[in-house]
Amino acid sequence: MVIFETERLVVRRFGPEDGELFFQVNGSPEVMHFIRPPKSREESDAFFRENLDFYLDHSLLGRFAVFAKNDGAFVGTFSYLYLSGEADFHLGYALVPGAWNKGYATELVRMGIPYFFENTPHPVVHAIVSPENHASQNVLKKTGFLYKERSEQAGSPVDVFYINRNLGTGSAIAGR
Secondary structure, eight states: EEEEEEEEEEEEEGGGHHHHHHHHTOOOOHHHTTTTTOOOOHEEEEEEEHHHHHHHHOSSSSEEEEEEETTEEEEEEEEEEETTTTEEEEEEEEEEEGGGGHHHHHHHHHHHHHHHHOOOOOOOEEEOOOOOOTHHHHHHHHHTTTEEEEEEEEEEEEEEEEEEEEHTTTTTHHHH
């Protein structure tokens, strides 16, 4: 099931056959550097099954696979998840190293914002990023996110950014 497309990318649900792709992201120390400790293959497989099951109860939420349109290459993941409890939501992404520095993260976030607001009634979407991850902070700022606060997640500091619905549909966000 395709979630959304950008000019160069397709974002879709992972299918049962995509466990290896899921592991390429979640098992990579390089990709997970600013996110969380990498998972072993067994841990990733269990996490993958949880993700597939999560789709059953949540039509918009979850971690999704991202592919390049031109050659079908796996680019990474994009997600909409609960921020805390079930009241607030955040979007996120994790790209494989071969997809870095190509503008894919900015492209995903630019299209992911209006998709979220068009398909949910929620007035705000958040993003969380490690204080040391300056590249992701720049992506968020370029796409209209505003800094909210420094918080803690799983014992580590994170910077919380947000964008409001009324800003999420503006021309600067949609890339027009």
